[in-house]
Amino acid sequence: MPRELKANPNVVEMEYAVRGPIPQRAAELRREGRRIIPCNIGNPQALGQAPLTFPRQVMALLEQPDRLGLERRRAEAGAEGAYPLDAVDRAAEMLARLETGLGAYTESAGPAFVREAVAAFIDRRDRGGEDFVPADPDSIFITDGASEAVKRVLEILIAGPEDGVMIPIPQYPLYSAVIRRCGGRQVGYYPDEDRGWTLEREELDRAWEEAVAAGTRLKAIVVINPGNPTGAVLPESSVREVIDFAEEHDLVVIADEVYQDNTYGRPFVSFARVLGRRPVPLCSLHSVSKGFFGECGRRGGYLEVRNPPALAGTRTTFGELLIKQASVSLCSNTAGQAMVELMVRPPAPGDPSHERFAAERDHVLGELAAKAGRLKEAFAEMEGVSCPGEIGAMYLFPRLGVLPEGTGDFEYCLRLLEETGLCTVNGAGFGQAPGTHHLRIAFLPPSELLEEVLPHWVEMHRSYLAAGHKVRG
Amino acid sequence: MPRELKANPNVVEMEYAVRGPIPQRAAELRREGRRIIPCNIGNPQALGQAPLTFPRQVMALLEQPDRLGLERRRAEAGAEGAYPLDAVDRAAEMLARLETGLGAYTESAGPAFVREAVAAFIDRRDRGGEDFVPADPDSIFITDGASEAVKRVLEILIAGPEDGVMIPIPQYPLYSAVIRRCGGRQVGYYPDEDRGWTLEREELDRAWEEAVAAGTRLKAIVVINPGNPTGAVLPESSVREVIDFAEEHDLVVIADEVYQDNTYGRPFVSFARVLGRRPVPLCSLHSVSKGFFGECGRRGGYLEVRNPPALAGTRTTFGELLIKQASVSLCSNTAGQAMVELMVRPPAPGDPSHERFAAERDHVLGELAAKAGRLKEAFAEMEGVSCPGEIGAMYLFPRLGVLPEGTGDFEYCLRLLEETGLCTVNGAGFGQAPGTHHLRIAFLPPSELLEEVLPHWVEMHRSYLAAGHKVRG
Numbered sequence: 001m002p003r004e005l006k007a008n009p010n011v012v013e014m015e016y017a018v019r020g021p022i023p024q025r026a027a028e029l030r031r032e033g034r035r036i037i038p039c040n041i042g043n044p045q046a047l048g049q050a051p052l053t054f055p056r057q058v059m060a061l062l063e064q065p066d067r068l069g070l071e072r073r074r075a076e077a078g079a080e081g082a083y084p085l086d087a088v089d090r091a092a093e094m095l096a097r098l099e100t101g102l103g104a105y106t107e108s109a110g111p112a113f114v115r116e117a118v119a120a121f122i123d124r125r126d127r128g129g130e131d132f133v134p135a136d137p138d139s140i141f142i143t144d145g146a147s148e149a150v151k152r153v154l155e156i157l158i159a160g161p162e163d164g165v166m167i168p169i170p171q172y173p174l175y176s177a178v179i180r181r182c183g184g185r186q187v188g189y190y191p192d193e194d195r196g197w198t199l200e201r202e203e204l205d206r207a208w209e210e211a212v213a214a215g216t217r218l219k220a221i222v223v224i225n226p227g228n229p230t231g232a233v234l235p236e237s238s239v240r241e242v243i244d245f246a247e248e249h250d251l252v253v254i255a256d257e258v259y260q261d262n263t264y265g266r267p268f269v270s271f272a273r274v275l276g277r278r279p280v281p282l283c284s285l286h287s288v289s290k291g292f293f294g295e296c297g298r299r300g301g302y303l304e305v306r307n308p309p310a311l312a313g314t315r316t317t318f319g320e321l322l323i324k325q326a327s328v329s330l331c332s333n334t335a336g337q338a339m340v341e342l343m344v345r346p347p348a349p350g351d352p353s354h355e356r357f358a359a360e361r362d363h364v365l366g367e368l369a370a371k372a373g374r375l376k377e378a379f380a381e382m383e384g385v386s387c388p389g390e391i392g393a394m395y396l397f398p399r400l401g402v403l404p405e406g407t408g409d410f411e412y413c414l415r416l417l418e419e420t421g422l423c424t425v426n427g428a429g430f431g432q433a434p435g436t437h438h439l440r441i442a443f444l445p446p447s448e449l450l451e452e453v454l455p456h457w458v459e460m461h462r463s464y465l466a467a468g469h470k471v472r473g
Numbered sequence: 474m475p476r477e478l479k480a481n482p483n484v485v486e487m488e489y490a491v492r493g494p495i496p497q498r499a500a501e502l503r504r505e506g507r508r509i510i511p512c513n514i515g516n517p518q519a520l521g522q523a524p525l526t527f528p529r530q531v532m533a534l535l536e537q538p539d540r541l542g543l544e545r546r547r548a549e550a551g552a553e554g555a556y557p558l559d560a561v562d563r564a565a566e567m568l569a570r571l572e573t574g575l576g577a578y579t580e581s582a583g584p585a586f587v588r589e590a591v592a593a594f595i596d597r598r599d600r601g602g603e604d605f606v607p608a609d610p611d612s613i614f615i616t617d618g619a620s621e622a623v624k625r626v627l628e629i630l631i632a633g634p635e636d637g638v639m640i641p642i643p644q645y646p647l648y649s650a651v652i653r654r655c656g657g658r659q660v661g662y663y664p665d666e667d668r669g670w671t672l673e674r675e676e677l678d679r680a681w682e683e684a685v686a687a688g689t690r691l692k693a694i695v696v697i698n699p700g701n702p703t704g705a706v707l708p709e710s711s712v713r714e715v716i717d718f719a720e721e722h723d724l725v726v727i728a729d730e731v732y733q734d735n736t737y738g739r740p741f742v743s744f745a746r747v748l749g750r751r752p753v754p755l756c757s758l759h760s761v762s763k764g765f766f767g768e769c770g771r772r773g774g775y776l777e778v779r780n781p782p783a784l785a786g787t788r789t790t791f792g793e794l795l796i797k798q799a800s801v802s803l804c805s806n807t808a809g810q811a812m813v814e815l816m817v818r819p820p821a822p823g824d825p826s827h828e829r830f831a832a833e834r835d836h837v838l839g840e841l842a843a844k845a846g847r848l849k850e851a852f853a854e855m856e857g858v859s860c861p862g863e864i865g866a867m868y869l870f871p872r873l874g875v876l877p878e879g880t881g882d883f884e885y886c887l888r889l890l891e892e893t894g895l896c897t898v899n900g901a902g903f904g905q906a907p908g909t910h911h912l913r914i915a916f917l918p919p920s921e922l923l924e925e926v927l928p929h930w931v932e933m934h935r936s937y938l939a940a941g942h943k944v945r946g
Contacts, residue, residue, distance in 0.1 A: 003723050004785035005692065007794060008632045012787050016800045045576035056536045063533040070554040081543040103518035105769045144617055147802050159481045177801045219478065250476050296578045297807035312477035314485050321480060327489045328650045329620050334770035335808035
C-alpha cells in the first residue's frame with residue numbers, strides 16, 4: 001500500500017457548516033425513509049418553489065436555435081402551447097448577440113451583452129443617488145454563482161498568513177471557509193443583535209484595533225446585506241459607516257448583495273449607490289440563486305468592481321487578475337450566464353409576458369414573507385426564543401435564550417431534526433457572540449408543511465427544555 | 474487614493490497561454506473588424522460545429538417540466554416539429570430522478586443518478602480488462618468541467634512549497650497555472666517527439682531524480698491522453714509504464730482523458746482499465762466539452778477516483794475533502810450535470826433517436842479527421858515544418874524546424890495571426906524542449922474556411938522564412 005500522503009492543511013481544516021454534520025445526519029435519515037425538510041440551505045426550488053415561466057421559456061428556446069423559426073410561427077399562429085412572442089424574440093436576440101450559442105466557451109468574463117445588461121440593471125437600481133456613477137460593463141464579471149466571485153477576490157487579496165479579512169459574526173460560512181483555504185486570518189466583528197443586528201462604528205474599530213495589535217494586515221471588510229444568516233437589512237447610514245471605515249483604513253469593501261430582492265417591501269440600498277464618487281474599492285456580488293428566481297442550480301452570478309485597488313510591485317491590474325483567474329476555468333457556464341441576463345432584464349410593462357412574470361414574482365415574495373411571519377408566531381410560543389426585527393433574505397436566526405444545562409444549539413438542532421425532520425443549522429456554524437445560542441432556518445417550506453410541522457417543533461421545544469436544568473444563554 | 478495593495482503572488486505570476494497575448498491581440502483585431510479564426514482553443518461550436526440534436530432536445534425539455542405532458546401528446550400525435558418520444562421519456566426520467574429540477578442545488582458531488590450513469594459508462598468502456606474493477610458511483614464527482622476537478626485535486630495534494638507534480642512538456646497550461654497558484658513545483662518530463670510523443674521510462678526516471686535531488690517532494694504525475702497539445706494517443710504499454718512508475722514512487726496518477734472519444738478509429742485505453750486491481754491512486758477526468766459533443770460552454774465534467782490515498786495526520790478521507798471543496802461552491806451547475814448524463818448514456822440502438830445521433834456523431838468525428846489531414850498536407854508544403862504520427866484530440870502541434878535567426882514561435886504565431894486571421898498558440902505557451910519551436914492549432918475551422926486560408930498560410934510561411942537568415946531549431 002502507498003504511504004500516507006500529507007494533504008493541504010488549509011483544505012483539511014476548512015469548515016462549511018451549511019453542509020456539515022446536521023445536514024449529513026439528515027441525509028442518513030432520508031436514506032432510512034424519513035421525511036426531511038431541508039431548511040439548512042436557501043434552496044427554494046428544492047422545497048417546491050416553481051421556476052418562473054418566462055426565464056425558463058427563453059432557456060428552453062436557447063437550447064435549440066434550429067427550432068426558433070418553428071416556434072415563432074407557432075407563436076404567431078397562437079398554436080396550443082405556443083411560446084409567447086417576447087420569449088421567442090428574447091431567445092433570438094440573445095442567440096444573435098452570443099453568436100456561438102450555449103455550447104461554446106464565451107469570453108472569460110462573460111459575454112459582453114450580458115455584462116452590458118448587468119450594467120444597465122445596476123444603473124436603473126442606483127440612479128438618483130447623490131453622486132451617481134454609471135456601471136462599466138468592463139468591470140463586471142459573470143461567475144458560476146456569487147460563491148465563485150468571493151473565492152476569486154479573496155484569493156487575490158490574501159497574499160500571506162498575516163493578511164486578514166473582516167467578516168460579520170454571524171456570517172455565511174463561505175467566507176470563513178475561503179479565508180481558511182487561502183491561508184489568511186478571519187477577523188470577526190459583531191453586529192448588535194439587540195438592535196436588530198445593526199452595525200456600530202465602535203465595534204468595527206474594536207475589531208480593527210485588536211487585529212492590528214495581533215499583527216494582522218487587514219485587506220478587506222465583508223458586509224452581507226440583507227444579512228445571511230441574520231436577515232437584517234442595513235439602513236443607508238450603516239452602509240455609509242462601512243464605507244467611511246473602509247476609506248479610513250484602506251480596506252476593500254466586499255458587499256454580498258445576493259438577497260437584494262428579498263427585503264419584503266423595505267428599500268434596498270446598495271453599496272454602489274452610497275459609494276458614489278468616493279474612491280473606496282468595492283466588490284459587489286449578486287446571484288440568480290436568491291431573490292424570487294431561486295435558480296440555485298444554475299450557478300449564475302456576477303461581480304461588479306469599482307475603484308479597483310492598485311497593486312504593489314506589478315503592472316498587472318486587479319481586473320486583469322480577475323480575468324486571468326476566469327481564463328484558467330475558460331468561462332462560467334453559459335446557462336448561468338443566460339439566467340443572469342434574464343434576471344437583470346425581466347419582461348417590461350406592455351410585453352406579452354409581463355403580467356404573468358409580475359404575478360409570479362409577487363406570489364413568491366408574498367409567500368416568503370407570510371412563511372417568515374408564521375415562523376415568528378411559532379417562536380413566540382417557545383420559551384426563551386427571541387427573533388426581533390424585520391425580515392430579510394430567506395432566513396430567520398432566532399436566539400435560543402434558554403437551554404438545558406450542558407447543551408448547546410448543536411444538540412438542539414439535532415433533536416429538532418430527529419423529532420420533526422426539520423433540518424436547520426446551529427448558530428455555531430455561522431459564529432455567534434460567546435455564550436449565545438441560535439439556529440438558522442430558511443423560511444422556504446410550503447405553508448401547509450409549515451402548519452403541520454410547527455406544532456411539533458413547539459412541543460419538542462417544551463419537552464427539550466423540561467428534560468434538564470434550564471440555563472439562560 | 475488608497476495605498477497600493479499587495480496581491481497574492483501566486484495569482485500574479487500564474488500564466489495561461491491559451492488566453493494569453495496572441496489571443497488578446499486577436500481580440501483587438503476582431504474589434505477592428507478583422508475576421509479571426511479562433512484555433513487557439515478547442516471550442517468546436519465557436520467554429521460552426523452544430524450541437525447534437527438529441528442532447529439539446531432533452532435539455533430544452535428539462536427546462537420546462539410543466540410542458541412535458543403537452544410535448545408527449547404532440548410526440549405521440551406526430552405533430553409538426555414534435556420531439557422524438559425517447560427525448561420526452563429521457564427528460565421525464567431525469568426530472569423524476571432529479572426530483573427538484575434544474576433550479577435547485579443538488580448533492581455536492583452531483584446527483585446520484587448522474588454518478589451512477591457515469592459508473593455504468595466507465596464499466597461498459599473498461600469491461601474485458603484483465604482485472605476488471607467496476608466503478609463506484611460514490612467515487613465519482615460531477616464538476617464544472619474537468620478544469621475544476623484538476624484544481625480541486627491539486628489543491629488537496631499540494632501541501633507546501635516543496636511539493637511537486639510531474640507534468641508532460643508540452644502540457645495543457647491549466648496544469649502549470651494551477652500548480653503555480655497552489656504554490657507548488659512543476660516538474661516537467663519530456664515525451665519523445667521523434668517517436669510520436671511516446672513516454673519513455675528513462676525520461677520519467679530522469680525527471681524524478683532531478684526533482685528529488687532539488688528537494689522536491691513529488692506527489693503526483695499528470696498524463697494527458699490523448700495528448701493536449703500533442704494529439705498523441707498512448708498505447709497500453711505506455712499507460713502500464715506510468716502506473717508502474719507511480720507505484721514505485723508512491724505517486725497519485727492524474728489521468729486527463731477528456732479527449733477519449735477523439736482517437737479517430739484507434740482504440741482508447743483508459744488508465745482505469747490498465748490499473749485493474751493494482752493499488753495505485755488514480756484520478757481520471759472526462760468532460761462534455763470535447764469528443765463529438767463539443768459542449769464547452771456547459772462546464773460539465775467528472776472526476777473518478779480509485780484507490781484514494783490515505784492522508785497523514787487526519788481522519789478525513791480524500792473523498793471527504795473533495796466533497797467539502799464541492800460543498801463550498803454548493804454544487805456544479807445542473808445543466809452541465811445533465812449534459813454529462815446525456816454524454817455517458819446516448820440513445821441506444823433501436824431508440825427513435827439512435828440513427829440520427831449516430832449519424833451526427835460520425836459526421837463530427839469524420840470532419841475532424843479530414844480537417845486534421847488537410848492541415849498536415851499543408852504542413853508538408855512548408856519548409857522545416859514536421860508533424861509526424863497519427864492524429865488525436867483536437868490539435869496538431871507541428872514543429873517549426875526552421876525560423877529566421879532571432880525569431881521564435883511567438884513571433885511566428887503573431888505574424889500568422891496578422892496575415893491570415895488564424896489564431897494559434899505558440900509552443901512556449903505549453904512548454905517545449907529547449908531550442909525547439911512549435912505551435913498548437915485546433916483543427917476545428919469549417920473545411921471551406923480551411924481551404925481558403927491554408928494557401929495564405931503556406932505563402933506567409935515562405936515569405937516569413939525568406940525575410941531573414943534561416944536557422945534550424
